[in-house]
Amino acid sequence: MSDGTTAHKVVIIGGGFGGLVAAQSLNKTPAEVTLIDRRNFHLFQPLLYQVATGALSPANIASPLRSILKRQKNTHVLLGEVTGFDIPGKAVLLKDGTRVPFDTLIVATGSTHHYFGKADWAERAPGLKTVEDATEVRRRVLSAFERAERTTDPKERARQLTFVVVGGGPTGVEMAGAISELAKYTLRADFRSVDPATARVVLIEGQPKVLGAFHEKLSAKALKALHGMGIEVMLDAHVNAIEPHYVLVQPDDKAVAPVRIDTETVVWAAGVKASPLGQVLADAIGGVTVGRGGHVPVNPDCTVGNRPDIFVIGDMASLPGTNGKPLPGLAPVATQQGEYVAGVIVRRLKGETPKGPFRYFDKGTMATIGRGQAVAESMGFRFSGLLAWLAWLFIHIMYLARFENRMLVLFQWFWNYVTRNRTARLITGERPTGTRGA
Amino acid sequence: MSDGTTAHKVVIIGGGFGGLVAAQSLNKTPAEVTLIDRRNFHLFQPLLYQVATGALSPANIASPLRSILKRQKNTHVLLGEVTGFDIPGKAVLLKDGTRVPFDTLIVATGSTHHYFGKADWAERAPGLKTVEDATEVRRRVLSAFERAERTTDPKERARQLTFVVVGGGPTGVEMAGAISELAKYTLRADFRSVDPATARVVLIEGQPKVLGAFHEKLSAKALKALHGMGIEVMLDAHVNAIEPHYVLVQPDDKAVAPVRIDTETVVWAAGVKASPLGQVLADAIGGVTVGRGGHVPVNPDCTVGNRPDIFVIGDMASLPGTNGKPLPGLAPVATQQGEYVAGVIVRRLKGETPKGPFRYFDKGTMATIGRGQAVAESMGFRFSGLLAWLAWLFIHIMYLARFENRMLVLFQWFWNYVTRNRTARLITGERPTGTRGA
Numbered sequence: 116m117s118d119g120t121t122a123h124k125v126v127i128i129g130g131g132f133g134g135l136v137a138a139q140s141l142n143k144t145p146a147e148v149t150l151i152d153r154r155n156f157h158l159f160q161p162l163l164y165q166v167a168t169g170a171l172s173p174a175n176i177a178s179p180l181r182s183i184l185k186r187q188k189n190t191h192v193l194l195g196e197v198t199g200f201d202i203p204g205k206a207v208l209l210k211d212g213t214r215v216p217f218d219t220l221i222v223a224t225g226s227t228h229h230y231f232g233k234a235d236w237a238e239r240a241p242g243l244k245t246v247e248d249a250t251e252v253r254r255r256v257l258s259a260f261e262r263a264e265r266t267t268d269p270k271e272r273a274r275q276l277t278f279v280v281v282g283g284g285p286t287g288v289e290m291a292g293a294i295s296e297l298a299k300y301t302l303r304a305d306f307r308s309v310d311p312a313t314a315r316v317v318l319i320e321g322q323p324k325v326l327g328a329f330h331e332k333l334s335a336k337a338l339k340a341l342h343g344m345g346i347e348v349m350l351d352a353h354v355n356a357i358e359p360h361y362v363l364v365q366p367d368d369k370a371v372a373p374v375r376i377d378t379e380t381v382v383w384a385a386g387v388k389a390s391p392l393g394q395v396l397a398d399a400i401g402g403v404t405v406g407r408g409g410h411v412p413v414n415p416d417c418t419v420g421n422r423p424d425i426f427v428i429g430d431m432a433s434l435p436g437t438n439g440k441p442l443p444g445l446a447p448v449a450t451q452q453g454e455y456v457a458g459v460i461v462r463r464l465k466g467e468t469p470k471g472p473f474r475y476f477d478k479g480t481m482a483t484i485g486r487g488q489a490v491a492e493s494m495g496f497r498f499s500g501l502l503a504w505l506a507w508l509f510i511h512i513m514y515l516a517r518f519e520n521r522m523l524v525l526f527q528w529f530w531n532y533v534t535r536n537r538t539a540r541l542i543t544g545e546r547p548t549g550t551r552g553a
Numbered sequence: 554m555s556d557g558t559t560a561h562k563v564v565i566i567g568g569g570f571g572g573l574v575a576a577q578s579l580n581k582t583p584a585e586v587t588l589i590d591r592r593n594f595h596l597f598q599p600l601l602y603q604v605a606t607g608a609l610s611p612a613n614i615a616s617p618l619r620s621i622l623k624r625q626k627n628t629h630v631l632l633g634e635v636t637g638f639d640i641p642g643k644a645v646l647l648k649d650g651t652r653v654p655f656d657t658l659i660v661a662t663g664s665t666h667h668y669f670g671k672a673d674w675a676e677r678a679p680g681l682k683t684v685e686d687a688t689e690v691r692r693r694v695l696s697a698f699e700r701a702e703r704t705t706d707p708k709e710r711a712r713q714l715t716f717v718v719v720g721g722g723p724t725g726v727e728m729a730g731a732i733s734e735l736a737k738y739t740l741r742a743d744f745r746s747v748d749p750a751t752a753r754v755v756l757i758e759g760q761p762k763v764l765g766a767f768h769e770k771l772s773a774k775a776l777k778a779l780h781g782m783g784i785e786v787m788l789d790a791h792v793n794a795i796e797p798h799y800v801l802v803q804p805d806d807k808a809v810a811p812v813r814i815d816t817e818t819v820v821w822a823a824g825v826k827a828s829p830l831g832q833v834l835a836d837a838i839g840g841v842t843v844g845r846g847g848h849v850p851v852n853p854d855c856t857v858g859n860r861p862d863i864f865v866i867g868d869m870a871s872l873p874g875t876n877g878k879p880l881p882g883l884a885p886v887a888t889q890q891g892e893y894v895a896g897v898i899v900r901r902l903k904g905e906t907p908k909g910p911f912r913y914f915d916k917g918t919m920a921t922i923g924r925g926q927a928v929a930e931s932m933g934f935r936f937s938g939l940l941a942w943l944a945w946l947f948i949h950i951m952y953l954a955r956f957e958n959r960m961l962v963l964f965q966w967f968w969n970y971v972t973r974n975r976t977a978r979l980i981t982g983e984r985p986t987g988t989r990g991a
Contacts, residue, residue: 154980155695155699155978155979155980156979156980169612172610172611172612172613172977173610173979173981174610174976174977174978174979175610177979178976179743179976179978179979181740181743181744182743182974182976182978185742185743186742191745192743193702193703194699194702194703194980195703211703213703246979246981247981247982257593261593261632264631264632265631265632265633265649265651302619304623304624305617305619305620305623305630306619307629517976519964519965519968519972519974519976520976522964522968523961523964523965526957526960526961526964527957527961530957530960534957536620536957538612538616538617538620538955538957538958539610539612540593540612540617540620541593541594541611541612541615541617541684542592542593542594542632543611543684543685544685544982
């Protein structure tokens with residue numbers, strides 16, 4: 116495809132785990148890489164819940180894409196929003212009218228929250244996908260304690276001190292655990308009228324166990340740890356209303372009446388769907404039907420439909436693993452696909468024989484519940500408790516993109532561990548009257 | 554005023570330097586202290602320009618008020634917005650209708666930007682008073698570089714790479730220096746189409762010298778340092794228009810035509826006025842006339858009018874110093890007034906003779922221009938260059954409210970010094986289409 120005088124143009128959309136690693140894997144190759152993202156930074160999403168609970172600052176888990184890629188001479192970062200594709204003309208279309216031509220295209224714009232068609236829920240129950248999501252959740256959680264301190268009405272106080280997390284996967288479990296620790300330890304002595312330790316944290320999960328992707332035993336351990344922290348876990352139950360002052364939870368056993376939980380703070384960690392750009396791409400290519408969650412079905416080499424020049428990777432792609440089930444929407448899958456696809460492209464440029472199909476190498480999964488408590492499984496081994504927690508800390512530190520952030524996170528975790536303080540607990544973002552908001 | 558059974562109620566409005574120190578100085582006294590603020594944190598405003606230029610995160614210079622005061626048993630923090638006063642009834646009125654009764658009142662809500670009646674300017678030229686101000690300035694500065702990278706029009710590129718700072722006091726000088734360093738060093742290798750080092754930074758000051766409060770020699774050194782960094786300094790000149798794509802600067806020499814500077818990014822560091830609550834308080838007391846900048850004239854003991862029970866301190870107060878000129882709006886003035894007023898109250902509670910009038914002990918002032926360059930004067934001594942810069946670093950670290958923040962700032966400064974990197978350069982706050990903004 117390269118004619119020898121003009122470099123082969125690889126355009127990557129999305130600077131998350133998949134897109135960034137694809138770009139990095141194309142360093143020092145003959146390809147000319149353009150990485151397009153709406154944001155100017157790569158975000159380490161697995162730690163967003165720590166921003167939402169005041170343990171870390173957004174910048175600690177976000178690294179400017181230009182900074183990461185500045186020494187990579189064949190790569191260009193473009194801040195922009197992709198709105199469409201000209202497939203026959205081989206170009207990506209940006210919102211401002213720019214056409215970005217490609218020889219090979221990699222689409223990796225990830226996933227977003229899925230509220231199953233309930234448009235109101237997005238406002239009432241923010242999730243954790245962006246920096247703004249995290250600072251908004253932080254604002255809501257901390258403001259609820261403030262309102263509890265202000266009121267003299269015991270019913271309102273109880274409502275303000277009730278936090279509902281919807282979804283018992285890793286994000287939901289981590290978020291519930293972090294809110295509980297915030298209330299029980301960090302804020303313990305902060306208030307005069309309320310005892311934050313009386314806060315109620317409710318975790319709602321539709322399946323019969325939390326951490327459904329983990330082994331039974333680890334799910335059971337996680338549940339026990341959650342109970343040990345005083346978190347109420349409702350299994351086999353679905354939220355069927357999120358209203359301004361309460362949620363309604365319907366147990367799957369329809370003989371049981373819906374449970375009303377009075378709360379002002381709901382965090383969404385339940386459903387995700389592929390970024391809407393997946394649908395746009397499928398329509399532009401034609402003959403490709405996205406799945407129920409908007410995922411783009413890909414060929415075994417991560418190409419789409421009959422287009423060897425277009426790849427979809429990461430959370431947006433739907434590809435069966437060796438067990439026949441679709442690969443999970445996890446950072447390691449995206450990362451490995453990014454590396455793999457870069458390898459496919461380089462082989463083509465060199466005229467070598469194509470690589471075999473993508474194989475996900477599952478190094479393991481882990482989730483943390485709270486201080487000293489985590490579960491992990493790797494290569495058939497299962498860990499829980501302190502060992503799993505230390506492994507979780509180590510791995511998350513190592514995967515942070517930049518040395519400075521590793522040091523900053525490490526210091527804050529250490530400090531948090533020793534003092535149980537979380538100093539990044541700022542209520543920001545809402546315009547206080549009389550000052551200019553941002 | 555205390556009747557022996559009910560504690561004497563001291564209400565402090567504002568958790569800035571003055572209000573916070575007043576509260577801390579009343580620790581372990583018989584007074585019952587309530588500190589009211591709209592925000593849940595104390596903000597170290599002198600370092601906001603470092604947030605605005607990506608060197609620090611907001612949480613590094615902000616400490617939760619509850620956290621600072623949590624061990625101070627006689628003190629209660631109230632998050633709320635004061636809208637008025639019932640002086641005869643001795644109560645503070647909050648926006649939500651709450652009445653907070655006081656025996657003694659301390660008002661310390663500081664200052665805000667003064668755009669001299671130009672309502673449009675607030676939006677076009679944000680200043681640096683709040684966390685939201687700083688993240689907004691950061692967004693604008695970084696976005697301008699991104700737009701410069703995108704355009705192919707040399708005139709637009711030049712406009713995007715022009716940054717105007719209005720006001721040559723410490724904040725303006727520090728901001729101009731930081732933008733220049735960001736462009737010349739931090740972003741040097743980040744872009745492919747533009748050379749950020751070609752950015753133009755223009756500092757506009759109405760007086761014949763920058764850092765007008767400093768000795769002539771230091772002002773001259775600061776000017777030389779600014780020139781050495783390539784910053785254009787326009788002295789004796791006033792901005793008379795701030796439009797969406799340019800500013801007009803009128804030199805005081807009216808024979809010279811106004812100068813048009815094409816720019817998309819203007820930072821306001823020129824005028825401040827007292828928080829509007831000063832006027833509200835003066836009206837409520839009666840017989841008190843606020844000054845032109847809304848400052849409340851106070852008696853030598855910081856009380857207002859004929860009210861021995863009402864104090865105004867910090868940027869909001871107007872009190873002549875020993876030289877007859879009003880004391881400057883600086884953190885040390887506010888801090889010393891906070892301590893002083895707490896002392897006055899404690900003496901009264903003990904029935905001791907009143908303290909003498911407030912005397913400001915001027916330990917000195919300093920301003921930093923850039924890496925290794927600062928000016929400082931203290932007790933008749935004047936320093937500049939590296940020594941002043943090291944003193945600046947040391948003093949600012951020491952005055953940060955919490956140990957954790959001292960360590961985090963120190964590490965980031967060290968890292969910034971060694972690598973010239975500033976990792977907190979996130980473009981946040983504007984709602985990217987398709988995601989929920991905050």
